[in-house]
Amino acid sequence: MDDLKEELKRQLIEQLNLEEITPADIDDDTLLFSDKGLGLDSIDALELIVLLEKYHGIQVTKPEEGKEVFRSVNSMAEYILKRKG
Amino acid sequence: MKFITAYAHLKENICAVNGEMICRRDKDSGDSWFKQIYKQQEFVYPKFHKMDVLSQAGFLTSKLIKRANPQFAEKYKDDEIAMLFANQSGSAETDQKFVHAYRNGAPSPSLFVYTLPNIVMGEIAILNKWYGESLFAVLPEFDPEFYINHCHILLSAGSEAVLCSWLEIAGNQIDVFTFLIEKEGENRSEFTADNLSKIAFAGNLHKTEINANY
Numbered sequence: 001m002d003d004l005k006e007e008l009k010r011q012l013i014e015q016l017n018l019e020e021i022t023p024a025d026i027d028d029d030t031l032l033f034s035d036k037g038l039g040l041d042s043i044d045a046l047e048l049i050v051l052l053e054k055y056h057g058i059q060v061t062k063p064e065e066g067k068e069v070f071r072s073v074n075s076m077a078e079y080i081l082k083r084k085g
Numbered sequence: 086m087k088f089i090t091a092y093a094h095l096k097e098n099i100c101a102v103n104g105e106m107i108c109r110r111d112k113d114s115g116d117s118w119f120k121q122i123y124k125q126q127e128f129v130y131p132k133f134h135k136m137d138v139l140s141q142a143g144f145l146t147s148k149l150i151k152r153a154n155p156q157f158a159e160k161y162k163d164d165e166i167a168m169l170f171a172n173q174s175g176s177a178e179t180d181q182k183f184v185h186a187y188r189n190g191a192p193s194p195s196l197f198v199y200t201l202p203n204i205v206m207g208e209i210a211i212l213n214k215w216y217g218e219s220l221f222a223v224l225p226e227f228d229p230e231f232y233i234n235h236c237h238i239l240l241s242a243g244s245e246a247v248l249c250s251w252l253e254i255a256g257n258q259i260d261v262f263t264f265l266i267e268k269e270g271e272n273r274s275e276f277t278a279d280n281l282s283k284i285a286f287a288g289n290l291h292k293t294e295i296n297a298n299y
Contacts, residue, residue: 017195019134046194054191 004077007055012073015051016044028074037072045070052076058083087240088270091154092284093146095122095261102149104287118259119145126152130212137179137199138254140208143170146263147209147248154265157246158213167218167244168206169235172253175223176202205252217244227251227262227285229278236266236276251285 009023018038031037033045040048048070052058058080060066069079094101098110100122108125110118119141123133126149133144151158158166179199186192198204203221210219218239224231236247250263262285266276274280 017135018131020131043195043198050191050194 001077001081004080005073008073008076008080011051011055012038012048015047015054016040026073028077029072032070032072048076052080056080056084087236087266087268087276088273089276089280089284090157090265090267090270090273091150092262092264093149093153094287095142095146095259095263097257097259100145100149102153104284107149132208135195136208137176137182137196137204139172139176139179139202139252140199140205142252142254142259142261143205143209143250143263144212146250146261147213150248150263150265151213157265157267161245163214164216165243165245166213166215167220167239167247168209168215168249169220169232169239169247170203170206170250170252171222171224171227171231172202172251173224173226174253174255176200176204178254178256202252209248218242227253227260229281229285232266232281233276233278240266240268 005028006023009026012018012026012032013021013023021038026038032048033040045066049060049066052060060069065079069075091103093103098112098118099106100108108122111121114121116124119138120134122145123141126145128145128148130144133141136144176199179196183192183196183200186196202223203219206219206221210216220235222231232249236249239247245268247266248263249266250261252263253260264281264284274284
């Protein structure tokens with residue numbers, strides 16, 4: 001689980017071009033879409049969907065899940081593990 | 086009467102503000118040319134790294150103009166500053182990158198949003214919270230009369246200042262000339278087609294044959 005979270009942080013930085021951020025700057029529970037967290041926007045949300053498919057082979061088929069899935073690295077990791085069963 | 090109160094040139098290997106070179110490209114740097122300017126000028130705006138080259142060029146030159154003319158943004162209401170941009174190639178540079186990404190199976194939404202040339206004005210508007218008029222035209226070449234005519238309309242219809250730009254990036258060729266037009270400008274060049282041509286051309290004198298790697 002910890003390895004997956006570290007991997008996700010590196011993937012987030014690469015996929016979203018977060019050049020001024022390092023994995024160490026992202027806590028597992030940092031809010032991805034809050035100004036108090038990473039401050040991502042709606043285009044970034046689309047990039048996260050691409051990220052899940054590109055790196056983890058997971059398609060987000062229920063848009064209503066997105067808000068909870070993309071809340072933090074923790075929630076993304078839990079979702080990936082759940083989907084991979 | 087109207088005046089050209091500040092201007093910036095961005096070419097393949099130099100960046101100049103009001104005719105003074107402020108940054109020369111380091112061809113040995115691992116950073117892109119635009120990122121070199123961003124870092125050297127100590128700008129802090131993480132979204133810069135997500136922008137396409139057209140928006141990065143607009144961001145850099147508009148920030149440099151504001152820095153050179155610090156009172157400018159405070160003088161006007163947020164809907165009194167208009168933007169008038171033009172180029173020859175539209176967003177072709179980013180369009181091609183998107184097509185390439187699409188063909189290779191991983192089209193990027195964040196790349197897709199830049200496949201319109203006027204997005205650069207949206208980026209500048211968001212950055213500065215400007216809500217004035219904006220127009221982006223695709224023209225065969227830099228045409229001073231285009232800016233004269235449209236600035237006249239904008240400044241007669243509620244705008245107090247116009248940030249203008251010729252923003253042409255095609256392959257390794259970079260020809261960016263951003264300038265600010267205001268109704269008042271002590272000791273500044275009058276906004277005429279002749280003066281605009283002279284100032285625009287002055288930027289070409291800085292050009293050399295170094296290829297860009299923006």
